[in-house]
Every structure is written in structure tokens, then in C-alpha cells.
Amino acid sequence: MxxxxxxxxxxxxxxxxxxxxxxxxxxxxxxxxxxxxxxxxxxxxxxxxxxxxxxxxxxxxxxxxxxxxxxxxxxxxxxxxxxxxxxxxxxxxxxxxxxxxxxxxxxxxxxxxxxxxxxxxxxxxxxxxxxxxxxxxxxxxxxxxxxxTPIYYFICREPVKTLADVKGKRVRMPGGGWARFGQEIGVVGVNVPSSEIYTAFERGSVDCTASDPTHLTSGATLMEVAKSVTLLKMSPFxxxxxxxxxxxxxxxxxxxxxxxxxxxxxxxxxxxxxxxxxxxxxALEKAKAAGVTLIEPDATLQKAYDDWAAGGVGGMAEIxxxxxxxxxxxxxxxxxxxxxxxxxxxxxxxxxxxxxxxxxxxxxxxxxxxxxxxxxxx
CATH class of the missing domain: 3.40.190.170 (Bacterial extracellular solute-binding protein, family 7)
Structure with missing residues (x-):
């Protein structure tokens, strides 16, 4: 430093x-x-x-x-x-x-x-x-x-690849468009401060977080409690x-x-x-070496994102x-x-x-x- x-x-x-x-x-x-x-x-x-x-x-x-x-x-x-x-x-x-x-x-x-x-x-x-x-x-x-910031991905406690996989998951979303996309694909939004994501993962009260990959190795150091990263490219901040x-x-x-x-x-x-x-x-390379699985989203999850973004980013104009x-x-x-x-x-x-x-x-x-x-x- x-x-x-x-x-x-x-x-x-x-x-x-x-x-x-x-x-x-x-x-x-x-x-x-x-x-x-x-x-x-x-x-x-x-x-x-x-x-x-x-x-x-x-x-x-x-x-x-x-x-x-x-x-x-x-x-x-x-x-x-x-x-x-x-x-x-x-x-x-x-x-x-x-x-x-x-x-x-x-x-x-x-x-x-x-x-x-x-x-x-x-x-x-x-x-x-x-x-x-x-x-x-x-x-x-x-x-x-x-x-x-870097783009956001889904960092999860278990593998998430398809739209069906993510539905019903308890996901910490940072608000804004991320939260609206979560609603679109059927996740259960959880309001957890970034400082508490690690504990939430450890206790199982959160299944995933939408975060940039640096959170895997710094700050929350989520690679210690996460099992997968779904490489669905969402917006940076x-x-x-x-x-x-x-x-x-x-x-x-x-x-x-x-x-x-x-x-x-x-x-x-x-x-x-x-x-x-x-x-x-x-961070992604270190997480992978530590046993975290890097997963490309399948066509159903990618299409859900692409359609939502092309369809107005969840009512972005009205907001x-x-x-x-x-x-x-x-x-x-x-x-x-x-x-x-x-x-x-x-x-x-x-x-x-x-x-x-x-x-x-x-x-x-x-x-x-x-x-x-x-x-x-x-």
C-alpha cells in the first residue's frame, strides 16, 4: 500500500x-x-x-x-x-x-x-x-x-447456471437496476450491507450476491464461503x-x-x-484455484438478461x-x-x-x- x-x-x-x-x-x-x-x-x-x-x-x-x-x-x-x-x-x-x-x-x-x-x-x-x-x-x-467499478456477477453458495437455478434464490442485490433485474428473474431480494455478506453466506441466510469479483479476495473475501461465480455480465457502477x-x-x-x-x-x-x-x-483466478467454480450462464439465463435490458432495463425511463x-x-x-x-x-x-x-x-x-x-x- x-x-x-x-x-x-x-x-x-x-x-x-x-x-x-x-x-x-x-x-x-x-x-x-x-x-x-x-x-x-x-x-x-x-x-x-x-x-x-x-x-x-x-x-x-x-x-x-x-x-x-x-x-x-x-x-x-x-x-x-x-x-x-x-x-x-x-x-x-x-x-x-x-x-x-x-x-x-x-x-x-x-x-x-x-x-x-x-x-x-x-x-x-x-x-x-x-x-x-x-x-x-x-x-x-x-x-x-x-x-x-468492474462489472457485477452473481457470486453464490452453490452453482447457478440456468434461469430455473436462480429463481427463488435469496440474493443480495445492491439496489437500482440490479434489484429490478432480480425481480424480473424471480429472486428473493435480501437487504444485507456489504460488510455482512460473508456472515450471511456462512449462515446460509443469503444464497448469492450481485457483486464485482474483487469481493472474492478483498473486503468480504467471499471465496472462503462461495462455491460458484455465474459469469453473467451485469452493469458496473x-x-x-x-x-x-x-x-x-x-x-x-x-x-x-x-x-x-x-x-x-x-x-x-x-x-x-x-x-x-x-x-x-x-480474484476470479484465485477463486478458481481455491475451488470456486466459474460458470457461464446458459441460454435461458442470458436471454432473460438480454431481453430485460433491451426491453427498457426494468422501467428505467419511467423511474x-x-x-x-x-x-x-x-x-x-x-x-x-x-x-x-x-x-x-x-x-x-x-x-x-x-x-x-x-x-x-x-x-x-x-x-x-x-x-x-x-x-x-x-
Whole structure:
């Protein structure tokens, strides 16, 4: 694990405010609620901070606060807008009423279950589509980069291959589209926090979980209690911002400094997605070596998923309208799908574990297209 620079985790809100006013002029702060050893923290936050410090010769030097030590998870966007941090990591699903567009697009990954593609398509849309950009800007922050977890699979206590196998199973679903798909195929949804999945498997109160493969070997370490992984490719999670910038901080930078932040974001985001992808693959290989069976879904289960996704992802448009207040969801989706197609094409022939190649694709086709003299400057 890379060393982390943190301040005392027990700082009170008033102490943080006082500290922020004292050091803001000398050092910048980045707030994340993720753990210090999380891939996003290691690569996209601490790793990025190190890249930026080196590239700017110390002119921009971020102190990375982890685990919600500076700002709690649900308040990160607002706290960054208020200047408690210059950069924040925020998950859109934590504040659905504030970010209707981001939440309306959160299930589009079920149509295209590809972590690299959905991460960059989402980020591209939020930086270049007026409605996407304003989803964040009206909340007082500037969208500066994206991320995605690996795709989700069914990790189970016993083999699941067919639609008949999964019906009636007690499955921990993370909500959203995953929960709606579970209802479609007849599973019994179980509400279990991620920290309790291992115990639920051990006790037999849960038969499966929809989770990304890294949960097999880290966090819940489910390969110790799971017997199979059904390789049905479901959506990754990507509805959030890796770098939400405080506007005062952003506007106070030179064009050269803003360009440097974007350049280093391209590399850090590439490293993050590569690290995630490698860890997911390694987890599956380790689980298989430990006796966990990797199962390809049969035609009945795959068709159930494909039909559900093609048929509107379980009423995704109606939810966007009734829950998120999107007047014309289909128009929003129609504007978003070309971004997905763009990044599918860009990644079609790229070695996804080649850092230089992935960085080049992200830099040239996302960040280099942004005018740093005008972006976020209104």
C-alpha cells in the first residue's frame, strides 16, 4: 500500500474549518470517503495527487483525506462546493434529488456492461453535454473526471447456471437496476450491507450476491464461503465524480495548471481502471484455484438478461421521469448512447492493460478536447 498523508481522524467540524482556513493558501485538500487501500484512493486520489505534485513541482500539493475524515460521504459534494476541500469524490446515488441526470443515467450500463466504456462515456457526457455538466455545476462543483467499478456477477453458495437455478434464490442485490433485474428473474431480494455478506453466506441466510469479483479476495473475501461465480455480465457502477472541483480553486489556477490537472487525471484514471480490471481477473483466478467454480450462464439465463435490458432495463425511463424528474428520459438516453458508442470504438482495439495506450486514449479523446480557458469559468 502506498503511504497516505492524513490528519487526525477525530477532527471536529469546527476544527476542520479552522484548519482549512489556515492551510488553504499553502496546500490543497482532497476529500474521499473511501478507505486508504481502496483502488480509487490508491490510483485516482493519492496516486493522482503525487502525479500532480511532481508535474507542478509542488505548486499544487493535495492533502488526501480518506474515510470521510474531512467531509462525510453524503456531504462531499456540498462540502467541496463550500470550500472545505478543493477536490472531492462524490457518488451521485448518495444525493439523488441533487443529481437527477446522473442518477437517470446510472442504469445505462445494463445495456453496455463494460467498465472502461461506461466510465469514460459518463465522464465525457458530464463534461460536454450541457444538461450533464449543469447537473453538477448547479450544485456548486465542476465535474473533472469519472470512474467505474468492474462489472457485477452473481457470486453464490452453490452453482447457478440456468434461469430455473436462480429463481427463488435469496440474493443480495445492491439496489437500482440490479434489484429490478432480480425481480424480473424471480429472486428473493435480501437487504444485507456489504460488510455482512460473508456472515450471511456462512449462515446460509443469503444464497448469492450481485457483486464485482474483487469481493472474492478483498473486503468480504467471499471465496472462503462461495462455491460458484455465474459469469453473467451485469452493469458496473459508475455514477459519480472522481474529481469534483471547487469553483474558486479552479478559477484561481492558470490555464497551464488546469491542463496539468487534466493530463494527470488521464493517467490516474487509466491506472485506476487497469488496476480494477487486473484485480477482478486475479480474484476470479484465485477463486478458481481455491475451488470456486466459474460458470457461464446458459441460454435461458442470458436471454432473460438480454431481453430485460433491451426491453427498457426494468422501467428505467419511467423511474427517470417519476423519481428523478427527467421530463423526456428517451431524449436524454438518445444523447447519451452516442458517447457509449464513441468509447466502444475507441477501446475496441486497445490493450486495456497497457497504461500508455489507455492514458493516450483518455487524454486525446476526453481531456484534450476541453478548453481549459473556458471550462468551469462561468
Amino acid at each position: 502506498k503511504p497516505m498523508k492524513t490528519l487526525a481522524l477525530a477532527l471536529t467540524s469546527s476544527a476542520i474549518l479552522t484548519l482549512g482556513s489556515q492551510i488553504a493558501s499553502a496546500q490543497q485538500m482532497l476529500s474521499t470517503w473511501l478507505e486508504p487501500n481502496h483502488i480509487i484512493t490508491l490510483e485516482a486520489h493519492q496516486g493522482w495527487a503525487n502525479l500532480v505534485k511532481e508535474a507542478t513541482k509542488g505548486e499544487i500539493d493535495f492533502e488526501v483525506f480518506v474515510g470521510g475524515a474531512l467531509i462525510p460521504a453524503k456531504s462531499t459534494m456540498q462540502g467541496t462546493a463550500d470550500g472545505l476541500a478543493q477536490v472531492g469524490f462524490h457518488t451521485a446515488t448518495y444525493t439523488p434529488s441533487d443529481l437527477p441526470v446522473s442518477n437517470a443515467l446510472a442504469d445505462m450500463g445494463f445495456e453496455t456492461p463494460d467498465a472502461y466504456v461506461m466510465s469514460l462515456a459518463f465522464g465525457d457526457f458530464m463534461m460536454n453535454d450541457a444538461e450533464g455538466y449543469n447537473d453538477w455545476r448547479k450544485n456548486g462543483v465542476i465535474f473533472g473526471g469519472s470512474y467505474s 459508475y455514477a459519480g465524480v472522481t474529481y469534483a472541483y471547487n469553483p474558486t480553486f479552479w478559477k484561481g489556477l492558470t490555464d497551464e495548471q488546469r491542463r496539468t490537472l487534466f493530463d494527470q487525471s488521464a493517467r490516474a484514471m487509466a491506472r485506476m481502471q487497469i488496476h480494477y480490471d487486473k484485480e477482478a481477473q486475479d 427517470a421521469k417519476s423519481t428523478h424528474g427527467i421530463a423526456d428520459p428517451e431524449a436524454l438516453y438518445a444523447r447519451f448512447r452516442p458517447y457509449v458508442a464513441k468509447w466502444q470504438g475507441l477501446f475496441a482495439n486497445v490493450d486495456r492493460h497497457d497504461e500508455e495506450a489507455v492514458t493516450k486514449v483518455i487524454k486525446e479523446n476526453l481531456f484534450d478536447q476541453i478548453n481549459v480557458s473556458t471550462y468551469g469559468m462561468e
